[in-house]
Amino acid sequence: MVLPIYLYGHPVLRKVAEEVTPEYPALAELIANMKDTMYASDGIGIAAPQVGVSIKLVYIDVDVLGEDMPELKGVNMVLINPEVTVIEDGNVTQREEGCLSLPGIHESVKRTEKINLKWTDENWEQHEQVIEGYLARVVQHECDHLDGKVFIDHVSPIRKQLNRSKLNNIIKGNVRCHYRTRGFKPLKK
């Protein structure tokens, strides 16, 4: 089932998400709904707070980028309770990011594209892996959502200021996009 995407300005995107326990009700259903929602909105990653659920759960599918970055072909992952540690000797790159919760905004974000990632998968198996390159960036972007952060927080104050009117429109729910959204304030008539 496709769920609405919560927009920038909604307080759920600013909360630190709760740890997920194996007893969490209907987790498989939530994961399935997050997948449906992400594919319906042409995203490559989605975090549970973006569908209004403040728990540490992320889904990533970067297969669509496999044309340009062959290492991403067929790569998808469910991350439950992910823990990211940036590995400082990694490549620091500046690349454009966007977010389903900030439609129409794209800004360059500096990140170290090498991380150690610990996570639990949907079968409740634990993993730990060093991840490099673009996938490391996507994982950091999604895991930021679990800490109540969004990519615009990494952008310089000047660049943020240049996006001020767009951000204000998103906060007010004045956005046009091809997927269902939910703003904090009701849409203006």
Ligand code: NI
């Ligand atoms: Ni995002």
